[in-house]
Amino acid sequence: xxxxxxPVTVDVASLLAVENVSLSFGGxxxxxxxxxxxxxxxxxxxIGPNGAGKTSMLNCINGFYHPxxxxxxxxxxxxxxxxxxxxxxxxxxxxxxxxxxxxxxSTLDNIMTGRSLKMHSGFFWQLLRHGPALKEExxxxxxxxxxxxxxxxxxxxxxxxxxxxxxxxxxxxxxRALAMEPQxxxxxxxxxxxxxxxxxxxxxxxxxxxxxxxxxxxxxxxDMGVVMDLSDRVVVLEYGRKIADGTPQEVxxxxxxxxxxxxxxxxxxxx
Amino acid sequence: xxxxxxxxxxxxxxxxxxxxxPARTAFRHKDFGIWQSWTWRDxxxxxxxxxxxxxxxxxxxxxxxxxxxxNRPRLYWSMAAxxxxxxxxxxxxxxSVADEIAYVLAHAEVTHAVVQDQEQVDxxxxxxxxxxxxxxxxxxxDRGLRxxxxxxxxxxxxxxxxxxxxxxxxxxxxxxxxxxxxGSGSDLAIILYTSGTTGRPKGVMLTHDNVIKAAEIxxxxxxxxxxxxxxxxxxxxxxxDHIFSYAQGILAGFCVNxxxxxxxxxxxxxEIGSTYVFAPPRVFENxxxxxxxxxxxxxxxxxxxxxxxxxxxxRVGERILNGDKEVSAWDRGLYGIGNALVYGxxxxxxxxxxxxxxxxxxxxxxxxxxxxxxxxxVNLKQLYGQTEAAIYVTMHPDGEIRADTVxxxxxxxxxxxxxxxxxxxxxxxxxxxxxxxPQKTAETKTSDGFVRSGxxxxxxxxxxxxxxDRAKDVGRLGDGSLFPPKYIENKLKxxxxxxxxxxxxDKRDAVACFINIDLVAVGNWAERNDVTYASYQxxxxxxxxxxxxxxxVDEVNRSLADEPGMGGxxxxxxxxxxxxxxxxxxxxxxxxxxxxxxxxxxxxxLIAALYDGTQDADVATExxxxxxxxxxxxxxxxxxxxxxxxxxxxxxESAA
Numbered sequence: 043x044x045x046x047x048x049p050v051t052v053d054v055a056s057l058l059a060v061e062n063v064s065l066s067f068g069g070x071x072x073x074x075x076x077x078x079x080x081x082x083x084x085x086x087x088x089i090g091p092n093g094a095g096k097t098s099m100l101n102c103i104n105g106f107y108h109p110x111x112x113x114x115x116x117x118x119x120x121x122x123x124x125x126x127x128x129x130x131x132x133x134x135x136x137x138x139x140x141x142x143x144x145x146x147x148s149t150l151d152n153i154m155t156g157r158s159l160k161m162h163s164g165f166f167w168q169l170l171r172h173g174p175a176l177k178e179e180x181x182x183x184x185x186x187x188x189x190x191x192x193x194x195x196x197x198x199x200x201x202x203x204x205x206x207x208x209x210x211x212x213x214x215x216x217x218r219a220l221a222m223e224p225q226x227x228x229x230x231x232x233x234x235x236x237x238x239x240x241x242x243x244x245x246x247x248x249x250x251x252x253x254x255x256x257x258x259x260x261x262x263x264x265d266m267g268v269v270m271d272l273s274d275r276v277v278v279l280e281y282g283r284k285i286a287d288g289t290p291q292e293v294x295x296x297x298x299x300x301x302x303x304x305x306x307x308x309x310x311x312x313x
Numbered sequence: 314x315x316x317x318x319x320x321x322x323x324x325x326x327x328x329x330x331x332x333x334x335p336a337r338t339a340f341r342h343k344d345f346g347i348w349q350s351w352t353w354r355d356x357x358x359x360x361x362x363x364x365x366x367x368x369x370x371x372x373x374x375x376x377x378x379x380x381x382x383x384n385r386p387r388l389y390w391s392m393a394a395x396x397x398x399x400x401x402x403x404x405x406x407x408x409s410v411a412d413e414i415a416y417v418l419a420h421a422e423v424t425h426a427v428v429q430d431q432e433q434v435d436x437x438x439x440x441x442x443x444x445x446x447x448x449x450x451x452x453x454x455d456r457g458l459r460x461x462x463x464x465x466x467x468x469x470x471x472x473x474x475x476x477x478x479x480x481x482x483x484x485x486x487x488x489x490x491x492x493x494x495x496g497s498g499s500d501l502a503i504i505l506y507t508s509g510t511t512g513r514p515k516g517v518m519l520t521h522d523n524v525i526k527a528a529e530i531x532x533x534x535x536x537x538x539x540x541x542x543x544x545x546x547x548x549x550x551x552x553x554d555h556i557f558s559y560a561q562g563i564l565a566g567f568c569v570n571x572x573x574x575x576x577x578x579x580x581x582x583x584e585i586g587s588t589y590v591f592a593p594p595r596v597f598e599n600x601x602x603x604x605x606x607x608x609x610x611x612x613x614x615x616x617x618x619x620x621x622x623x624x625x626x627x628r629v630g631e632r633i634l635n636g637d638k639e640v641s642a643w644d645r646g647l648y649g650i651g652n653a654l655v656y657g658x659x660x661x662x663x664x665x666x667x668x669x670x671x672x673x674x675x676x677x678x679x680x681x682x683x684x685x686x687x688x689x690x691v692n693l694k695q696l697y698g699q700t701e702a703a704i705y706v707t708m709h710p711d712g713e714i715r716a717d718t719v720x721x722x723x724x725x726x727x728x729x730x731x732x733x734x735x736x737x738x739x740x741x742x743x744x745x746x747x748x749x750x751p752q753k754t755a756e757t758k759t760s761d762g763f764v765r766s767g768x769x770x771x772x773x774x775x776x777x778x779x780x781x782d783r784a785k786d787v788g789r790l791g792d793g794s795l796f797p798p799k800y801i802e803n804k805l806k807x808x809x810x811x812x813x814x815x816x817x818x819d820k821r822d823a824v825a826c827f828i829n830i831d832l833v834a835v836g837n838w839a840e841r842n843d844v845t846y847a848s849y850q851x852x853x854x855x856x857x858x859x860x861x862x863x864x865x866v867d868e869v870n871r872s873l874a875d876e877p878g879m880g881g882x883x884x885x886x887x888x889x890x891x892x893x894x895x896x897x898x899x900x901x902x903x904x905x906x907x908x909x910x911x912x913x914x915x916x917x918x919l920i921a922a923l924y925d926g927t928q929d930a931d932v933a934t935e936x937x938x939x940x941x942x943x944x945x946x947x948x949x950x951x952x953x954x955x956x957x958x959x960x961x962x963x964x965x966e967s968a969a
Contacts, residue, residue: 187345190346192456194574197577199346249457254459
């Protein structure tokens, strides 16, 4: 994939900064006063027990939820309210906890939808699939084929995704997010429901995406082994609050994390 | 039409092709969803540049270059580039575990290795301490390799590009060209390591003369020309692929097509419509099983049409293909309709629309399977070959195709059968010797140049060779009757529900066997018969599955009872194994043949149970996952007794 190098800016440190973000639904506080940052080129994990506010946090980042307080700065631009489409156009792509693909469409077409924000030829030409529309489609198809090759899903190119096993659907969803050529990729439990081999494959793809395209990645994951192996830094949430932030090693040693996440109650019964 | 090579090495032949047919497509590779192609001119230029690049990495005459990966044009060019410099390419089975690869590389003393991608790079790096001679590793695909230490690691493209740059200087170009001219037909062209059912792999040394002569035999026999197309999808380390996809492609100048990925082979073959097909029986079997499974889901009308025309094809199809004049005009007419409605679409589905000739080898093919393909108009033949012969030993001439023989001796091949039934052959393709193993060479090659095939067989009255089994495997039961394990296993494996079988009985009182069910076929059957299961193990142990398999075993027993000399080899008891036999666990060879001795050792408790009359046996087996970790599977396996048929046929004396 050529010509997809990250734009080098002076501000190399953080791509995204979350400052004092709180979010409540009526009386329920999903997030309270959370601050952390995501540096360019890193893999950042967000972990925490069920209901800790991890997905809410991702939803705030890509503009699906609007924080009741606090601000999010992406690429040096501070914002409070933003629509998901604007976030996508700005370079944030994501995958979902439950696969959200067009089940009746083929793998190829699903990934092509990831390019739709970058297509500019008019409705009329697209309808005719002629002239500028055809030229544009060819160019985008090239990018999509790169991704298909990268994710090793050539054999399912023409198969409707609804027919695919879950592990492959997850891979197609990652492909669609990659098709947006995002600066920041948000992965919500990319390994949920996978067997060991599929997890290993997915881990390899995440590392390769990070290395090969230089994409910054924020991921939510429950498998602690995966988190510790993949991520550069980890932020830990509990009941909507941040309780720890640091490298996997630091976080692993943090007493509050051990108590909250790994569970003190289980101490002693090492199965 | 006899094909004769006009040059004596493969690099020279490539140069010749670049002159004779410069614009004809030589290689295609489906990449990024598109068939990328290279003409003979391109290939010649690339191989030359590649050789010049390898020179700067120190590859010289007599050095060994290992090649590890799937069928990709650049890996085939690696063979040619090595040969250009007088180095010897050593293709290695890409799915081998790291230790097996380390053994071959260390034994061959390779200095350079060309691999496909990161997976193979990792494999090599993990065993690099065991291969002290290895200096440089080249890779084709760079994904994930950016942060690796590149002091000994090189991108293949960079090497070719550097070589191209060097070739711009006329003095270097002429010295590179001179390297190619230095080669001669008596030079070693390749060392192919055979997977071997016992012991460590052996390196079969073949010269350019050997490989070119063998390729000539095949090209002449089937009139292959530069308009033919082949799909290269079998392991590049296997002699068959080397002859068909490399040697004959270069000799005849036809196009070699490389699939996009191993999973897309069927689709890619359909797109290419290859004219020349080579596949082990397993591939033909899978195609047919998939079709049959899909037909079960078709509408009633389609199923009826399918059944009617298949029955017709079964009756007259093969006779029409063989040019039988006695088929009635009415049947011919019906066959024509069937061809439009069923056979044509089927062939198209299989990618056999343009097929001129198809070969199957490696294992015996079921007669029903063989007849099926022939009856729908696919000119499928059998071939019997060995790495040591640069493949060709016997083959079916057109019009003399029979499912139960492997055909007549190939042109220029002499065959004799020695007193204990072993087949010996001599041909221009016969190998020089095993690399660094004169003792094994002497055991295999006789003083007059014949090679012991290790297979027991005999010529039938029509002059066709029949192979019974490995000579050393043919045993005797306690009562002295003949026990050919593979013969029995093959009979069992002809049933779609049985994937693998292992028979025991040598020096015992009766024959007993292990069976592996075919998960696709039996799984489909289970779905249709409301048999629920959660795992392979549970399905394998299901009483109804046992009933299903017992019916197959019963049919095999009946046919054994009817055959001369085989009546004593009826199966007394069998069990269904709780796990699939796997090459990673050492139970199969890399070419998927069962390693009977190893299996007997590993499952000794089960064999004991087969012979001591118990109904159930417990077993725990260690399994190796693809990443090298180990785990244990334990199970309780049931044993089923069979009733035997009275022997009707006479005993066959001295068959083996």
